[in-house]
Amino acid sequence: MSWMVRTKSKAYRLRSDGRVDVERIGTLxxxxxxxxxxxxxxxxxxxxxxxxxxxxxIDLSMPxxxxxxxxxxxxxxxxxxxxxxxSGLPRLPRRMxxxxxxxxxxxxxxxxxRFDSDIxxxxxxxxxxxxxxxxxxxxxxxILTRVLEVAADQDWWTLAKRYVFDPLGPPPLLGPVSx
Numbered sequence: 001m002s003w004m005v006r007t008k009s010k011a012y013r014l015r016s017d018g019r020v021d022v023e024r025i026g027t028l029x030x031x032x033x034x035x036x037x038x039x040x041x042x043x044x045x046x047x048x049x050x051x052x053x054x055x056x057x058i059d060l061s062m063p064x065x066x067x068x069x070x071x072x073x074x075x076x077x078x079x080x081x082x083x084x085x086x087s088g089l090p091r092l093p094r095r096m097x098x099x100x101x102x103x104x105x106x107x108x109x110x111x112x113x114r115f116d117s118d119i120x121x122x123x124x125x126x127x128x129x130x131x132x133x134x135x136x137x138x139x140x141x142x143i144l145t146r147v148l149e150v151a152a153d154q155d156w157w158t159l160a161k162r163y164v165f166d167p168l169g170p171p172p173l174l175g176p177v178s179x
Contacts (some may be wrong), residue, residue, distance in 0.1 A: 014056075045092060045144055070121050081131055082137075088130055
């Protein structure tokens with residue numbers, strides 16, 4: 001667990017035989033603030049990619065440049081390599097962290113337009129490893145997100161709802177939450 005996660009608000013509920021035994025709801029999880037998911041979004045994004053692939057909306061074996069030509073990634077960097085962390089991309093793009101605020105949340109400053117203009121154009125020059133070699137890459141998943149959005153012509157949240165969350169149905173009723 002990273003030091004950043006340990007210093008943020010936590011929420012958990014432990015159940016046994018249908019009753020809540022232990023519960024802690026931190027300050028960031030009360031009311032209606034934005035909840036940070038961290039790397040959980042990678043699982044959702046991979047699920048979206050799988051579903052779009054099965055529907056023929058995207059071809060996971062196609063080069064990333066088929067969907068994002070401005071990335072100038074090599075042809076062997078395909079969509080699947082982004083999902084499998086084998087694209088050769090680093091964890092983060094260079095020059096992404098320029099302040100303490102950036103260090104806490106490097107992607108917070110990026111809109112879609114800013115990501116496309118500031119990150120994508122020189123991404124092909126930032127390969128650290130050989131395509132096909134595993135290296136965990138947050139950047140690879142950020143690019144995968146853009147590939148999916150471009151291929152489906154929908155934003156990530158719309159895709160996540162359609163392909164992951166809506167099929168799960170409504171959440172079960174948990175009853176009142178006590179703090």
